Amino acid sequence: MSTLGLPIPYSRWRRTVQQYAGLVLNVFPPFIYLLLFFYAPMALLFVMSFWKSGYMELEPAFTLENYRAFLSNPTYRRIMWNTFVTVTGVMALLVVVGYPIAYFLARMVRRYDALLIYLLIIPVEINYLIRIYAWKIVLGRSGIINAALMYLGLIDEPLRFLLYSRTAVMIVLIHEWLPYVVIPVYVALKGVPQEIVEAARDLGAGRWDVFRYIYLPLSLPGLFASFILVYIPMLGEFAIPSIVGGPSGYMLGNVIESQFLAAGNWGLGSAIGFLLLFITLVLVAIVIKVTGLEELM
Amino acid sequence: MWQRLRRASFWLGMYTAMVMAFIIYLPILLLIVFSFNDSKIMSLPWNGFTLRWYRIAFSREDLLHALFNSLWVAAVVTAVSLVLGIMAANGMAKYRYRGRSLFTGYIAIPVVMPWLLLGISLLLFFNVIKVPLSLFTVILSHISFDVPLVAVIVAARLHQFDPTLEEAARDLGAGPIETFRLVTLPIIAPAIVAAGIFAFSWSFDAFVVTHFVIGSQVTFPIWVWSALRYPKNLPVINAVSSIIVVVEILIVYLGERLRRGEGGGVLRSND
Numbered sequence: 001m002s003t004l005g006l007p008i009p010y011s012r013w014r015r016t017v018q019q020y021a022g023l024v025l026n027v028f029p030p031f032i033y034l035l036l037f038f039y040a041p042m043a044l045l046f047v048m049s050f051w052k053s054g055y056m057e058l059e060p061a062f063t064l065e066n067y068r069a070f071l072s073n074p075t076y077r078r079i080m081w082n083t084f085v086t087v088t089g090v091m092a093l094l095v096v097v098g099y100p101i102a103y104f105l106a107r108m109v110r111r112y113d114a115l116l117i118y119l120l121i122i123p124v125e126i127n128y129l130i131r132i133y134a135w136k137i138v139l140g141r142s143g144i145i146n147a148a149l150m151y152l153g154l155i156d157e158p159l160r161f162l163l164y165s166r167t168a169v170m171i172v173l174i175h176e177w178l179p180y181v182v183i184p185v186y187v188a189l190k191g192v193p194q195e196i197v198e199a200a201r202d203l204g205a206g207r208w209d210v211f212r213y214i215y216l217p218l219s220l221p222g223l224f225a226s227f228i229l230v231y232i233p234m235l236g237e238f239a240i241p242s243i244v245g246g247p248s249g250y251m252l253g254n255v256i257e258s259q260f261l262a263a264g265n266w267g268l269g270s271a272i273g274f275l276l277l278f279i280t281l282v283l284v285a286i287v288i289k290v291t292g293l294e295e296l297m
Numbered sequence: 298m299w300q301r302l303r304r305a306s307f308w309l310g311m312y313t314a315m316v317m318a319f320i321i322y323l324p325i326l327l328l329i330v331f332s333f334n335d336s337k338i339m340s341l342p343w344n345g346f347t348l349r350w351y352r353i354a355f356s357r358e359d360l361l362h363a364l365f366n367s368l369w370v371a372a373v374v375t376a377v378s379l380v381l382g383i384m385a386a387n388g389m390a391k392y393r394y395r396g397r398s399l400f401t402g403y404i405a406i407p408v409v410m411p412w413l414l415l416g417i418s419l420l421l422f423f424n425v426i427k428v429p430l431s432l433f434t435v436i437l438s439h440i441s442f443d444v445p446l447v448a449v450i451v452a453a454r455l456h457q458f459d460p461t462l463e464e465a466a467r468d469l470g471a472g473p474i475e476t477f478r479l480v481t482l483p484i485i486a487p488a489i490v491a492a493g494i495f496a497f498s499w500s501f502d503a504f505v506v507t508h509f510v511i512g513s514q515v516t517f518p519i520w521v522w523s524a525l526r527y528p529k530n531l532p533v534i535n536a537v538s539s540i541i542v543v544v545e546i547l548i549v550y551l552g553e554r555l556r557r558g559e560g561g562g563v564l565r566s567n568d
Contacts, residue, residue, distance in 0.1 A: 015467060018473055019392065022387075022392070022473060023388065023392045023394060025384075026384040026385070026387040026388045026391075026392075027384070027385075027387075027388040027400060029380075029381055029384055030381045030382070030384050030385035030388070030404065030444055030448065031388075031400070031403070033381055033440065033441065033444060034403065034404065034407065034441060034444065034445075037419070037422075037437055037438065037440065037441040038407050038410075038415070038441045040422060041415075041418035041419050041421065041422035042410075042414070042418050044418060044421050044422050044425060045414070045417065045418040045421060048421055057424075058421075097316060097320075100309055100312060100313075101309075101312070101313045101316060103309070104306070104309040104310060104312070104313050105313070108305075108306040108309060108310070109310075116313075116317075118550075119317060119321075120317070120321065121549065122546050122549055122550075123321050123322065123325060125495075125498050125502075125545055125546075125548075125549040126325060126502075126541075126542050126545050126546070127502045127504075127517075127518065127521070127538065127541060127542075127545070128502060128504055128518075129504050129518055129521045129522060129525070130328070130521065130534070130538040130541065130542070131324065131325065133328075133521070133525060133534065133538075134324035134325055134327065134328040134538075135324045137324060137327045137328060137331055138323060138324050138327060144323075144327060171320075174320060175320050175321065175324070178316075178320060178321065179321075207305075228409055229409060232409055232410075232411060233409070233411050233412070235411060236411025236412065236413035236414055237411075237413075238413055238505070239504060239505065239522075243525065253411075253413050256413060256417060257413070257508075260417050260420060260509060261508075261509070266421065269417060270417070270421065273413070273414055273417050273418070276411065276413075276414060277410075277414050280409075280410070280411065280414075284409065
């Protein structure tokens with residue numbers, strides 16, 4: 001502060017006080033708001049998952065009944081398993097489909113990559129229900145795909161597994177989340193300094209070596225970021241399976257939704273919700289620990 | 298070598314174009330095309346061009362009411378979220394203090410939380426504190442996911458901001474409020490406008506959270522959700538959706554331009 005050994009002038013001191021006041025004034029309101037309308041409700045979800053359930057209400061008496069009811073029910077267990085299989089499969093497909101696109105945009109497009117990224121972002125901002133519903137026009141029994149295949153004479157009867165199936169859920173999930181995989185990986189790959197690549201080339205590395213030893217490791221933070229951004233929200237999906245999933249596409253999110261809005265068993269709904277929250281937090285913690293992502297934030 | 302590279306980039310380019318066309322854009326374009334099809338079912342064959350569905354859409358009062366509700370809810374949510382979000386962004390990026398990364402995590406966590414969990418926990422919460430569900434609870438709920446969104450966008454801009462500019466203003470005698478108004482605000486203005494646009498569109502489009510906390514009221518996404526159950530509504534949904542898609546593309550275009558900081562000229566031309 002006082003580099004010349006002079007006493008700190010009054011104006012500086014006053015400014016420090018003002019800085020602290022500013023900090024408190026800025027931090028406090030959003031802190032309180034989220035405490036009230038985000039963290040308190042989340043805590044309540046946890047507490048109420050141990051409460052006895054009546055119809056559309058809960059009684060404050062400790063019980064493990066909600067968890068037992070969920071875990072002992074083979075239908076719920078199957079749906080939970082299906083949800084994880086679907087979401088994990090979609091995540092893998094997203095990486096396989098999205099990585100080459102991110103690579104292309106980051107390293108092979110000279111001038112128009114920002115425009116192409118913009119083209120990826122636009123659909124994300126279009127109403128979510130509308131986009132899910134739009135897939136019915138593509139996948140339906142008399143939808144575009146079936147019409148095209150029948151016109152070409154490749155099939156005689158419309159393919160039924162396209163809509164109201166797990167296939168449909170997976171296709172729409174890929175549509176919904178692809179930009180969230182491409183963009184973080186694109187940002188990571190875009191940041192790889194050209195000199196490193198050239199140095200490797202000069203030292204005799206082939207294109208595969210450059211990818212394996214430079215691009216891939218340097219894009220891992222982007223991949224982990226997209227994992228957090230995509231895998232976790234996908235676990236809670238319920239609108240996509242309700243609109244295009246049919247009975248075989250049913251996911252954990254549908255069970256939770258129906259417990260709250262149709263069956264009225266809030267205790268069970270809270271227990272499933274909390275299990276999902278718990279798994280979410282564990283996954284985030286693992287990813288952050290394993291990757292040292294916190295240093296990037 | 299050179300030729301091989303060119304070939305790889307050509308094929309990757311083709312691949313990117315195909316994925317964008319078929320996985321990202323095909324359903325949206327078909328939705329718009331079929332909104333002009335003169336048929337009650339949205340599939341081939343093409344029965345001729347019509348504007349009938351648009352006419353019906355504009356005469357449906359329940360739909361107009363829902364759109365109106367969504368607009369004013371989003372307006373209130375955006376205003377409050379901007380104030381709280383800018384404060385949070387200041388706490389995340391402007392000051393240096395112990396616990397800053399903790400605060401950043403505290404603000405950012407809601408961004409990755411599944412909306413379903415936010416929806417059910419808010420439903421429980423409003424039930425416990427005995428606030429009846431209405432558009433008011435919808436507004437309170439939307440703010441809690443829009444504040445982190447605004448905070449993250451504005452903080453990203455503040456991180457690039459040179460703090461010595463503010464110190465210089467202070468050294469030249471400006472008070473904290475003057476400094477914010479004359480130095481900080483003009484620099485972060487594009488980020489604020491962009492954050493406002495995104496916050497508005499998140500609130501306007503929010504279905505999952507709204508679904509749980511709205512009670513018997515209707516916003517646009519809730520209207521779509523219930524209309525989807527009746528096949529006779531489908532062409533009307535197509536028409537409304539097409540209008541909204543076009544409007545949203547324009548809005549996002551504007552937001553993106555401003556977020557990238559190219560909009561400085563636009564803002565300046567107004568004063």
